[in-house]
Amino acid sequence: MDCLLNLKGFHALSQQEHEGHLEITVESRFKPQACPHCGFSQLYSHDKTEQVFFDAPMQGKPVILKIQRMRYKCRSCGKTFREPLDDIDDKRLMTTRLKEYIQKRSMSDTFAVVARETGLDEKTIRHVFDDYVDTQSKVMPFETPRVLGIDESKLVGSYRCILTNIEQYSIFDMLPSRKKADVVRHLKSLKNPKNVQIVTMDMWRPYKDAVNQVLPHAIVVVDKFHIVRISLECLEKARKTIRSKLDRKDRIKLKNERFVLSKRRHSLTDEEFEKLQQWSAWFPDLGLSYDAKEAFYCLFDQDLDSKTAEQALMDWQRGLSPQIAHYFEALTTALSNWMPEILNGFDYPVTNTYTESINRYEKDVQRMGRGYSFDVVRAKMLYNAEANKPTTSTIRKKKRKPVKEAPAFYLMTDSLFDSQSTKQKYKIEIIGEKRYYGAHIPTFCNLLDKGEFD
Numbered sequence: 001m002d003c004l005l006n007l008k009g010f011h012a013l014s015q016q017e018h019e020g021h022l023e024i025t026v027e028s029r030f031k032p033q034a035c036p037h038c039g040f041s042q043l044y045s046h047d048k049t050e051q052v053f054f055d056a057p058m059q060g061k062p063v064i065l066k067i068q069r070m071r072y073k074c075r076s077c078g079k080t081f082r083e084p085l086d087d088i089d090d091k092r093l094m095t096t097r098l099k100e101y102i103q104k105r106s107m108s109d110t111f112a113v114v115a116r117e118t119g120l121d122e123k124t125i126r127h128v129f130d131d132y133v134d135t136q137s138k139v140m141p142f143e144t145p146r147v148l149g150i151d152e153s154k155l156v157g158s159y160r161c162i163l164t165n166i167e168q169y170s171i172f173d174m175l176p177s178r179k180k181a182d183v184v185r186h187l188k189s190l191k192n193p194k195n196v197q198i199v200t201m202d203m204w205r206p207y208k209d210a211v212n213q214v215l216p217h218a219i220v221v222v223d224k225f226h227i228v229r230i231s232l233e234c235l236e237k238a239r240k241t242i243r244s245k246l247d248r249k250d251r252i253k254l255k256n257e258r259f260v261l262s263k264r265r266h267s268l269t270d271e272e273f274e275k276l277q278q279w280s281a282w283f284p285d286l287g288l289s290y291d292a293k294e295a296f297y298c299l300f301d302q303d304l305d306s307k308t309a310e311q312a313l314m315d316w317q318r319g320l321s322p323q324i325a326h327y328f329e330a331l332t333t334a335l336s337n338w339m340p341e342i343l344n345g346f347d348y349p350v351t352n353t354y355t356e357s358i359n360r361y362e363k364d365v366q367r368m369g370r371g372y373s374f375d376v377v378r379a380k381m382l383y384n385a386e387a388n389k390p391t392t393s394t395i396r397k398k399k400r401k402p403v404k405e406a407p408a409f410y411l412m413t414d415s416l417f418d419s420q421s422t423k424q425k426y427k428i429e430i431i432g433e434k435r436y437y438g439a440h441i442p443t444f445c446n447l448l449d450k451g452e453f454d
Contacts, residue, residue, distance in 0.1 A: 017061075146197050
């Protein structure tokens with residue numbers, strides 16, 4: 001029966017199987033040898049009380065441990081104390097392995113499921129999980145990124161700011177909103193803000209203002225993914241305007257073939273290229289808009305420096321046909337308002353596209369968060385053990401450690417203080433220091449694919 005229980009601190013006395021749980025009567029293997037208050041070794045039994053502790057599930061059922069816990073009294077100081085119990089959590093009436101079981105299961109399943117498995121209520125599961133997250137945030141302090149990505153994703157009904165480590169492809173942190181105040185507060189809390197050299201973002205003004213306020217030394221880069229996407233949205237605006245004037249048959253046809261317009265020219269099949277030519281011949285504005293989109297994309301395909309890129313962008317704007325210029329107002333406005341940050345992207349070609357991969361899994365993430373608060377979803381994403389493995393590294397450092405030697409006696413001579421034997425001796429100790437960089441985004445997406453959070 002002890003093999004079934006597998007707790008070194010307890011000896012199993014009996015077991016009863018009930019309909020909804022297993023009940024195991026146990027006793028402690030270790031008895032106190034001295035008073036914890038005064039250290040006196042003469043103790044006597046004062047009384048005993050039955051206590052119940054929850055343990056990790058067995059055979060698909062919750063488990064409770066029953067023990068007659070002894071209370072002792074010291075013959076010296078007269079104080080009483082309960083016998084200490086190994087394997088029991090010092091905060092709750094449960095074993096330490098049940099606490100670890102709850103922590104692990106809560107990262108991939110709902111509190112309701114874990115509560116049913118363990119026989120506890122959801123509130124207790126949540127509290128154990130909160131304690132675990134608090135501990136993880138202290139034992140796994142994420143290193144401040146050199147290249148910081150700022151983006152957002154819709155989680156638990158609202159847009160949340162997501163901070164990423166671009167070089168490690170990892171989630172660095174998640175904020176409760178994308179408001180400037182929240183971003184400023186977090187940037188001020190960074191343990192090593194000077195380590196941030198580059199910040200890439202979309203064209204959301206509060207992000208830029210927050211970075212300029214807290215990290216004025218950092219270079220702000222507009223992610224090219226966002227700027228080229230605007231050119232595609234402008235083309236879509238032209239398509240929808242033209243489509244609205246067509247009869248029902250052609251309107252449906254142009255809707256079904258909109259994916260042809262979104263593809264790059266070099267990616268078109270022969271059939272798709274022929275369709276594009278037909279639409280361009282029927283509606284010249286659509287053809288001009290597609291050409292303008294392609295020309296803009298090509299600017300970002302080339303390996304240009306910021307000075308050359310600035311001239312190329314100005315030439316693109318001047319070459320925009322007047323009859324389609326109104327379709328591209330959003331893009332020309334963005335170029336006007338964000339030109340320095342857009343040009344920085346040519347000198348510092350960093351992108352936050354890995355964060356966009358999370359957005360593609362938005363429905364899965366939302367399903368993962370069903371019934372949870374944002375804080376719980378954040379913890380499940382940031383501290384998932386599998387997602388943190390690829391971005392955790394060990395840095396080995398040398399440390400000088402004094403070596404204690406037996407005392408030696410010397411004659412009082414002039415050479416005493418020059419003697420090598422009197423100098424402090426050290427030995428070199430190699431210490432492994434772990435570095436954490438956040439949840440690896442590709443791994444996290446793979447876990448979503450496998451249904452890890454279903």
